[in-house]
Amino acid sequence: MVRFDGVSKTFPVGKQTVVAVENVSLTIEQGEIFAIIGYSGAGKSTLVRLINGLERVTSGTVTVDGVDVTALSESKLRPVRSGIGMIFQQFNLFRSRTVAGNVAYPLKVAGWPREKRAARVAELLEFVGLGERARSYPDQLSGGQKQRVGIARALATSPKLLLADESTSALDPETTQEVLRLLQKVNRELGVTVVVITHEMDVVRSIADRVAVLDRGRVVEQDTVFEVFSNPKTETARRFVGTVIRDRPTSGDLTRLRANHSGRLVTAQVREGGRVGAILAGAAELGVSFEIVYGGISALQDRSFGSLTLELQGPDAGIDTLLLRLREHTDVEEVAA
Ligand SMILES: Nc1ncnc2c1ncn2[C@@H]1O[C@H](COP(=O)(O)OP(=O)(O)O)[C@@H](O)[C@H]1O
Ligand SMILES: [Mg+2]
Structure with a gap:
């Protein structure tokens, strides 16, 4: 047109x-x-x-x-x-x-x-x-x-x-x-x-x-x-x-999260049909536990998307493996300690 x-x-x-x-x-x-x-x-x-x-x-x-x-x-x-x-x-x-x-x-x-x-x-x-x-x-x-x-x-x-x-x-x-x-x-x-x-x-x-x-x-x-x-x-x-869309923590939020959580903090992008949930379900096998500390999922044009900020605890090797698996499917940012 x-x-x-x-x-x-x-x-x-x-x-x-x-x-x-x-x-x-x-x-x-x-x-x-x-x-x-x-x-x-x-x-x-x-x-x-x-x-x-x-x-x-x-x-x-x-x-x-x-x-x-x-x-x-x-x-x-x-x-x-x-x-x-x-x-x-x-x-x-x-x-x-x-x-x-x-x-x-x-x-x-x-x-x-x-x-x-x-x-x-x-x-x-x-x-x-x-x-x-x-x-x-x-x-x-x-x-x-x-x-x-x-x-x-x-x-x-x-x-x-x-x-x-x-x-x-x-x-x-x-x-x-x-x-x-x-x-x-x-x-x-x-x-x-x-x-x-x-x-x-x-x-x-x-x-x-x-x-x-x-x-x-x-x-x-x-x-x-x-x-x-x-x-x-x-x-x-x-x-x-x-x-x-306020699903990502601001720098102020991150400072607060950092102060309250001792584990590694990562923010993962989530999209409908993605595998974030399935991958996280395998965290325990790696000796890793996770807590959702920030995030939100919205819908648009009938599809959902958003991001989740997670606190990960456990051996670094296990966490690194988990992050590698997530990064094969989605964007993951680690918040500096
Ligand atoms: N007739 C004009 N004469 C001089 N500068 C103009 C004229 N129209 C627009 N501009 C300039 O072009 C730029 C874009 O303006 P505009 O298209 O109105 O932007 P927007 O609608 O996104 O606010 C601005 O820097 C504006 O000052
Ligand atoms: Mg205008």
């Missing part, structure tokens, strides 16, 4: 050049929910604006639904843009128009006749659960309702692709989940490909199929959400995962 090939985008700022996006290559498949996560200033908004041609690449190509948008003139971009819906953090609704008026706006721009517009607006408001609020004004709605209007408006002309730039960042956690469930419904029931831009790993965990981690303009990791959560490969990804 969307392909970036070696895309860079720089902005001249005075005599300096700011690199917002650097050599990004990624593919967003039709029908998936793809998340792009990064800290503020990582280049996320620039990246989405390159998809709908609101920004032009400095180098590389962006292909949307088979069309190389980097080669198009402004007038040829217009039909491409009409196939892309977008929602925003601050909703960007017209305060002077009713809910129905806001949703009808893109239809009006696209030249739909009045009679057809009304039916389409009613259908859209029903879909987002605001059938009763057609005559309300945005100021009379909660944040979650405003974003529902934003989603209805974005879907008005039946786009194949929906771009959501920090679309839940102004909402409380509960409302965030409601809006995310609606985006999931948009994806599943209407088959719309959804690109979610966020700085919150919880959003990624809640709805995305795959995720790209953006760090200072570069994609440093790109994989299924399960893979990134259960086996983050970069420090940036580990930090994002650490904001929602």
Whole structure:
């Protein structure tokens, strides 16, 4: 649905050049929910604006639904843009128009006749659960309702692709989940490909199929959400995962554990279908006993993963053999004594 090939985008700022996006290559498949996560200033908004041609690449190509948008003139971009819906953090609704008026706006721009517009607006408001609020004004709605209007408006002309730039960042956690469930419904029931831009790993965990981690303009990791959560490969990804999954002891936890436990401490990564339990069951034969002192197992995309920190006691040779067996199957880190 969307392909970036070696895309860079720089902005001249005075005599300096700011690199917002650097050599990004990624593919967003039709029908998936793809998340792009990064800290503020990582280049996320620039990246989405390159998809709908609101920004032009400095180098590389962006292909949307088979069309190389980097080669198009402004007038040829217009039909491409009409196939892309977008929602925003601050909703960007017209305060002077009713809910129905806001949703009808893109239809009006696209030249739909009045009679057809009304039916389409009613259908859209029903879909987002605001059938009763057609005559309300945005100021009379909660944040979650405003974003529902934003989603209805974005879907008005039946786009194949929906771009959501920090679309839940102004909402409380509960409302965030409601809006995310609606985006999931948009994806599943209407088959719309959804690109979610966020700085919150919880959003990624809640709805995305795959995720790209953006760090200072570069994609440093790109994989299924399960893979990134259960086996983050970069420090940036580990930090994002650490904001929602707290299965690994912090350095403060380790100091406390060290003070309270005299045995060897190891942290083992656990994944569904792994052999950690079976291997630990053989510890006694090696003269080794173990105690679980920290950890947690979570589930994601119907598979479990997590990590366990163990205190191992017994002869060093036995412990070393046990660690060797574990390391054949999973990552194990020993905490320095
Ligand atoms: N129009 C612009 N002019 C100059 N610098 C810009 C412009 N747009 C974005 N930038 C810079 O590019 C970088 C990435 O910005 P942005 O894409 O907004 O990041 P994010 O959405 O991840 O917070 C930042 O350093 C930002 O200051
Ligand atoms: Mg942004």
